[in-house]
Amino acid sequence: MTERIWGILTEGFGKILLASIQVTIPLTIIGISLAMIIAMIMAMIQYAKIPILSQIARLYIWIFRGTPLLVQLFLAYYGLPKVGIVMDAFPCAIMVFALNEGAYCSETMRSAFEAVPPGQLEAGYCVGMSYFQIMWHVVIPQALRTAFPPLSNSLISMLKDTSLVAEITVADMFMAAQKIVGRTYEPMWLYAEVALVYLMFSTILTLLQRRVEKRLSKYTMKNAAVQEALPGEAAR
Amino acid sequence: MSMLQIRNLNKSYGNVKVLKDISLSVEKGDVAAILGPSGSGKTTLLRCMNFLEKADSGSMVFDGTEYDLGHIKKNQIAQIRKKTAFVFQNYNLFANKTALGNVTLGLTSARKMPKEEAREKGLVLLDKVGLKDLAGSFPVQLSGGQQQRVAIARALATDPEIIYFDEPTSALDPELIGEVLEVMKALAKEGMTMLVVTHEMNFAEHVSNKIIFMSDGIILEENSSREFFEHPREERTREFIRRIRRDS
Numbered sequence: 001m002t003e004r005i006w007g008i009l010t011e012g013f014g015k016i017l018l019a020s021i022q023v024t025i026p027l028t029i030i031g032i033s034l035a036m037i038i039a040m041i042m043a044m045i046q047y048a049k050i051p052i053l054s055q056i057a058r059l060y061i062w063i064f065r066g067t068p069l070l071v072q073l074f075l076a077y078y079g080l081p082k083v084g085i086v087m088d089a090f091p092c093a094i095m096v097f098a099l100n101e102g103a104y105c106s107e108t109m110r111s112a113f114e115a116v117p118p119g120q121l122e123a124g125y126c127v128g129m130s131y132f133q134i135m136w137h138v139v140i141p142q143a144l145r146t147a148f149p150p151l152s153n154s155l156i157s158m159l160k161d162t163s164l165v166a167e168i169t170v171a172d173m174f175m176a177a178q179k180i181v182g183r184t185y186e187p188m189w190l191y192a193e194v195a196l197v198y199l200m201f202s203t204i205l206t207l208l209q210r211r212v213e214k215r216l217s218k219y220t221m222k223n224a225a226v227q228e229a230l231p232g233e234a235a236r
Numbered sequence: 237m238s239m240l241q242i243r244n245l246n247k248s249y250g251n252v253k254v255l256k257d258i259s260l261s262v263e264k265g266d267v268a269a270i271l272g273p274s275g276s277g278k279t280t281l282l283r284c285m286n287f288l289e290k291a292d293s294g295s296m297v298f299d300g301t302e303y304d305l306g307h308i309k310k311n312q313i314a315q316i317r318k319k320t321a322f323v324f325q326n327y328n329l330f331a332n333k334t335a336l337g338n339v340t341l342g343l344t345s346a347r348k349m350p351k352e353e354a355r356e357k358g359l360v361l362l363d364k365v366g367l368k369d370l371a372g373s374f375p376v377q378l379s380g381g382q383q384q385r386v387a388i389a390r391a392l393a394t395d396p397e398i399i400y401f402d403e404p405t406s407a408l409d410p411e412l413i414g415e416v417l418e419v420m421k422a423l424a425k426e427g428m429t430m431l432v433v434t435h436e437m438n439f440a441e442h443v444s445n446k447i448i449f450m451s452d453g454i455i456l457e458e459n460s461s462r463e464f465f466e467h468p469r470e471e472r473t474r475e476f477i478r479r480i481r482r483d484s
Contacts, residue, residue: 117331122322221377
């Protein structure tokens with residue numbers, strides 16, 4: 001490897017990391033958080049079979065799962081200004097990612113809610129709990145456990161999909177790499193470098209996923225070696 | 237006056253009438269067994285009585301208050317459920333809660349009992365069903381019999397006036413049935429009012445004091461347990477008893 005390439009890669013690494021801190025990471029975190037809020041609301045509406053709202057939820061999911069993310073980005077950033085809705089590129093990207101990812105996560109959450117045996121709801125009613133108390137203490141915790149692996153998948157694909165925002169002028173990691181390629185004509189090295197940084201982030205997420213899954217699985221493990229300490233007992 | 241009365245309860249699924257003009261009464265301290273062939277509407281009756289299914293018409297008198305089952309309101313259901321408890325065939329324990337958590341959740345969430353108080357009560361109840369040592373186990377780590385005993389402790393937690401049991405031993409392996417029946421027997425001895433849908437003839441004959449025999453959606457015979465087994469009034473009942481005597 002020549003000294004020139006080494007220099008380009010060093011500069012590239014700094015700029016890519018800076019762009020990740022300024023764009024990719026916040027976009028991913030805010031995007032998935034908003035997506036989860038949307039998903040919880042949509043899934044609860046459908047789980048509770050609320051008329052009209054359920055249909056609206058299904059329509060939303062149908063549209064956002066049925067059209068390409070890149071097209072949605074273009075439509076929101078280049079199309080909407082024609083009808084008077086003008087947004088900065090970054091908030092526009094956040095909105096599109098939240099809505100797009102929200103549609104996928106809605107389906108994940110809905111199926112996870114439905115996987116909780118309905119008998120547990122009945123049992124909750126019989127001990128005097130209200131619908132929302134049962135949801136909060138029984139259904140949602142179990143649904144989140146079930147949904148966690150597919151949601152982690154969604155998060156990892158979303159992290160990678162953020163590279164599309166370069167197309168609507170948001171200066172993310174990928175755009176940082178593109179800019180240097182434009183100046184140096186070293187696409188091979190720089191795109192490989194940016195790919196490696198994405199890989200690094202996905203690896204971190206994968207490792208996190210494994211850890212959290214292990215913690216969440218305490219009530220699904222049949223032969224847990226150590227019994228859960230009684231609540232309060234640990235403090236003594 | 238009876239503690240609980242049902243009058244003219246009707247329930248259909250589509251065109252199929254599953255419960256026809258059911259009337260019955262339960263006195264305080266009764267252990268009433270609901271018997272009958274499968275498909276006779278026993279479980280549906282029990283579920284209607286705790287509003288897990290909605291009856292089409294009929295009335296219920298509970299503790300001197302009359303309720304219209306066809307037009308029951310949410311707050312009336314809540315009022316009645318405060319005094320009742322239900323034990324399911326499949327236990328229906330909360331999978332994400334420990335045995336203790338299962339017993340206390342209704343207390344801490346629905347009744348706003350302080351956590352420490354609920355915990356102490358929960359441990360007393362788990363001790364009562366012989367499971368204090370397993371208070372920290374999750375349902376998946378317990379056998380069917382243990383799960384059903386936790387479910388009984390959970391039912392007891394809210395100090396019900398009556399407990400409904402829906403075939404509490406039917407999902408259990410034969411060797412686990414005994415431990416659950418023992419707990420139920422102990423409750424009966426303490427004077428707990430119980431309404432039990434069951435196929436356990438031994439329990440019906442020796443623990444319950446009253447039999448409600450159902451067939452095809454009607455109550456064919458309501459009788460004291462001794463009379464029912466020794467001098468059944470109805471031909472269908474005699475046939476039923478002959479059959480189970482032959483089987484066992």
